[in-house]
Amino acid sequence: MDVPQAILGEEINKETESLYKKEKKLGEGTYAVVYLGHHIKTKRKVGIKKIKLGNMRSGLDMSAIREVKALRELRHPNVIELIDVFSHKTNLNLVLEFLDTDLENVIKDKSLVFMPADIKSWMMMALRGLDHCHRCWLLHRDLKPNNFLIASDGQLKLADFGLAREFGDVKRAMTSQTVTRWYRAPELLLGATNYTGSIDIWAMGCVFAELLLRVPYLSGESDLEQLTTIFKARGTPTEDDWPGLSKLPMGFKFEKHPRPAFAELFHGASDDALDLMNRMLTYNPVARITAAEALQHPYFRNSPRPTQPAKLPRPKQEYVAEEEGLDSDGARRKRHYNDAFGDDVFSDGKGDSAVAHREGSGHSRDQDAQPTAKRMDLRISSPA
Amino acid sequence: MTDKPQLYEQASQYRHWRFTRESLDKLRAANNERGIERVLRGLREEAHVDDDHSMLETRVSEATNNLLTPAEELELIDYYLQMIKVYAQSYRKNGLLKPEALDNVKATAINFMKRFYLHNVVFDYPPKSIMLTCFYLATKVENAFMKIDDFVRPLQAAETKRGSKVQTKNEDILELEFVVIQSLQFELAVHHPYRAAYGLYLEMQAYINDAALLKDVFDRSHHYIDLSLFTDLVFLYQPPQIALGAFKLAAREKDLDIDTYLTQRFDARLLEMLFTVLDDIQDTVSAFKNTSQKDAQVIDRKLILCRNPEKNPSSKLYKKKAAGQGDVPYVSDSDSD
Numbered sequence: 001m002d003v004p005q006a007i008l009g010e011e012i013n014k015e016t017e018s019l020y021k022k023e024k025k026l027g028e029g030t031y032a033v034v035y036l037g038h039h040i041k042t043k044r045k046v047g048i049k050k051i052k053l054g055n056m057r058s059g060l061d062m063s064a065i066r067e068v069k070a071l072r073e074l075r076h077p078n079v080i081e082l083i084d085v086f087s088h089k090t091n092l093n094l095v096l097e098f099l100d101t102d103l104e105n106v107i108k109d110k111s112l113v114f115m116p117a118d119i120k121s122w123m124m125m126a127l128r129g130l131d132h133c134h135r136c137w138l139l140h141r142d143l144k145p146n147n148f149l150i151a152s153d154g155q156l157k158l159a160d161f162g163l164a165r166e167f168g169d170v171k172r173a174m175t176s177q178t179v180t181r182w183y184r185a186p187e188l189l190l191g192a193t194n195y196t197g198s199i200d201i202w203a204m205g206c207v208f209a210e211l212l213l214r215v216p217y218l219s220g221e222s223d224l225e226q227l228t229t230i231f232k233a234r235g236t237p238t239e240d241d242w243p244g245l246s247k248l249p250m251g252f253k254f255e256k257h258p259r260p261a262f263a264e265l266f267h268g269a270s271d272d273a274l275d276l277m278n279r280m281l282t283y284n285p286v287a288r289i290t291a292a293e294a295l296q297h298p299y300f301r302n303s304p305r306p307t308q309p310a311k312l313p314r315p316k317q318e319y320v321a322e323e324e325g326l327d328s329d330g331a332r333r334k335r336h337y338n339d340a341f342g343d344d345v346f347s348d349g350k351g352d353s354a355v356a357h358r359e360g361s362g363h364s365r366d367q368d369a370q371p372t373a374k375r376m377d378l379r380i381s382s383p384a
Numbered sequence: 385m386t387d388k389p390q391l392y393e394q395a396s397q398y399r400h401w402r403f404t405r406e407s408l409d410k411l412r413a414a415n416n417e418r419g420i421e422r423v424l425r426g427l428r429e430e431a432h433v434d435d436d437h438s439m440l441e442t443r444v445s446e447a448t449n450n451l452l453t454p455a456e457e458l459e460l461i462d463y464y465l466q467m468i469k470v471y472a473q474s475y476r477k478n479g480l481l482k483p484e485a486l487d488n489v490k491a492t493a494i495n496f497m498k499r500f501y502l503h504n505v506v507f508d509y510p511p512k513s514i515m516l517t518c519f520y521l522a523t524k525v526e527n528a529f530m531k532i533d534d535f536v537r538p539l540q541a542a543e544t545k546r547g548s549k550v551q552t553k554n555e556d557i558l559e560l561e562f563v564v565i566q567s568l569q570f571e572l573a574v575h576h577p578y579r580a581a582y583g584l585y586l587e588m589q590a591y592i593n594d595a596a597l598l599k600d601v602f603d604r605s606h607h608y609i610d611l612s613l614f615t616d617l618v619f620l621y622q623p624p625q626i627a628l629g630a631f632k633l634a635a636r637e638k639d640l641d642i643d644t645y646l647t648q649r650f651d652a653r654l655l656e657m658l659f660t661v662l663d664d665i666q667d668t669v670s671a672f673k674n675t676s677q678k679d680a681q682v683i684d685r686k687l688i689l690c691r692n693p694e695k696n697p698s699s700k701l702y703k704k705k706a707a708g709q710g711d712v713p714y715v716s717d718s719d720s721d
């Protein structure tokens with residue numbers, strides 16, 4: 001072991017700060033401003049998230065504490081890397097790996113065509129990142145498409161750990177006011193204060209559905225309406241589906257909605273994809289699939305193999321602006337190719353053409369290219 | 385079970401806060417030496433503030449005669465570590481700290497303070513105020529947040545009752561938050577032996593028949609874990625090892641044989657290594673003694689004379705430097721940096 005050096009906390013902090021140069025503002029979130037920056041020596045591009053502590057009467061706020069606490073402990077290719085932390089006066093600066101875009105941008109870019117193998121690849125990376133968090137006894141508690149950031153090599157990374165906390169201690173109550181509404185698990189909506197990784201899985205199931213539909217799956221307009229939206233889409237649960245339901249703080253009686261046939265709404269999806277999604281959106285939190293189990297689901301073993309991250313569709317500002325009318329094959333060709341990726345779980349790219357996937361899965365290009373509005377209609381009309 | 389050791393090795397506690405006894409001694413001695421240099425430099429600088437050098441020699445000799453050794457620094461820190469335990473109890477009594485959060489908040493606060501003084505000395509930051517900031521930060525880290533006003537109110541009430549001249553203010557605690565978190569290197573997740581002890585208890589049930597006695601031993605092990613937090617064991621061993629050491633102490637006291645369990649559970653070679661570790665843990669915990677209030681007062685009085693004025697808010701030097709910086713308000717929204 002090295003002989004530790006007598007270095008003051010303040011000195012370490014100054015030295016860390018001196019390693020980075022802030023360039024320009026990239027964006028602004030609810031509690032932080034994010035800057036583009038670089039590591040001066042290596043020129044590595046970084047994102048510097050400066051946490052605003054304005055109006056924080058009680059000092060460092062809980063989101064900042066949670067984010068720093070969680071990210072300092074997590075190291076995984078599918079979790080955003082917290083490279084360094086420093087403070088400047090009363091600002092906290094998180095030096096994060098630079099990530100180009102996020103899954104929400106990808107989903108919203110209607111010029112991009114998703115192949116089943118692409119969706120499988122994103123789901124696999126997301127679940128791997130989540131599984132790592134859960135193994136470390138950490139709940140994310142705010143999974144949604146714009147918290148999955150995407151690196152230039154296509155790797156998807158869980159980000160935004162401002163609500164993350166550890167779990168596993170059954171005695172301790174946790175707030176049910178967490179997770180952005182559309183991705184919030186039914187037990188949270190019913191006021192559960194004792195929950196586990198299953199709430200993250202529900203959110204992941206919603207993201208899975210959104211990747212298939214290209215619009216949010218369960219978009220309620222209020223907390224109460226959210227439950228109704230879920231029940232209409234998935235059928236009202238009974239005590240049989242979900243033992244203990246009636247004992248939840250708000251587990252009162254709801255209007256009975258029958259369980260609709262999902263296949264119609266997700267007509268492009270394969271059976272194994274639907275099966276996994278349904279297991280992620282199972283009402284009973286105890287019966288809901290875990291991240292580790294989900295990764296073992298046949299969906300990930302069956303063909304098509306997940307697309308290599310570098311070959312996944314990604315929004316291209318220039319081409320969106322200039323070549324709006326491009327057909328989907330053209331869009332495919334415009335993809336950025338990068339063969340550096342060597343993970344053999346992902347497709348080697350040989351069968352990566354749109355045609356090969358279409359034939360393999362019955363996923364037609366017409367369905368892919370279907371405008372959002374039409375899908376929306378389907379979504380609204382299908383539950384009786 | 386298979387990925388557990390690997391995951392723990394990723395933890396910041398394992399990567400950055402592991403030492404040997406020798407390296408801890410060296411580190412503390414080096415900190416102390418550099419700290420003393422800063423005190424003397426600060427005193428000389430202060431004499432320049434209003435160009436009054438008349439007192440310099442007296443001040444320097446006063447400081448030099450009262451400098452704390454690394455051992456005295458530790459004694460003083462230990463005294464205030466005990467106060468964390470006392471405060472934790474009173475926050476629990478007034479309902480601000482839920483009983484189920486108590487162990488973790490207390491243990492994390494103690495750990496933060498111990499880590500803080502591996503990157504600082506008491507000449508710069510006296511332990512009393514650092515203790516409060518570590519405590520407040522620990523409530524946030526352990527999901528037991530309370531508003532700063534709620535945190536400070538009982539402190540002020542106690543001060544009034546004691547007839548104390550000084551009143552703790554919100555800023556006293558918040559102004560040190562950044563110094564503390566910097567010194568912790570922004571690593572806030574701390575693993576304690578409590579959870580490991582519970583795991584051991586569950587596992588031992590399969591090996592030990594006397595369930596009532598085992599429960600008794602488990603309950604008692606909590607006391608020894610509490611004690612272990614004040615020692616350097618947190619920097620030397622992993623939480624499950626400390627938990628097992630605490631179990632052994634409790635078992636010895638209650639006359640329960642757990643060595644049979646250990647020999648069944650671990651192979652001989654591993655066990656030999658483990659026993660060395662456990663002996664050290666038991667000896668260290670048994671040998672632990674609090675610093676008495678009297679001893680702490682003596683050291684505290686010496687400290688008044690050997691503080692580094694650069695970091696002392698009531699010194700001329702500090703005030704001048706603060707004025708020079710245009711008095712940066714604590715809450716800053718500016719985007720200027």
Ligand SMILES: Nc1ncnc2c1ncn2[C@@H]1O[C@H](COP(=O)(O)OP(=O)(O)O)[C@@H](O)[C@H]1O
Nearest residue numbers: 026027028029030031032034047096097098099
């Ligand atoms: N690691 C990063 N690399 C590049 N850009 C980032 C990074 N993190 C965040 N951003 C950008 O900064 C914006 C604000 O980030 P954040 O505060 O995390 O958002 P929010 O509060 O909306 O979740 C994001 O929308 C994104 O454009």
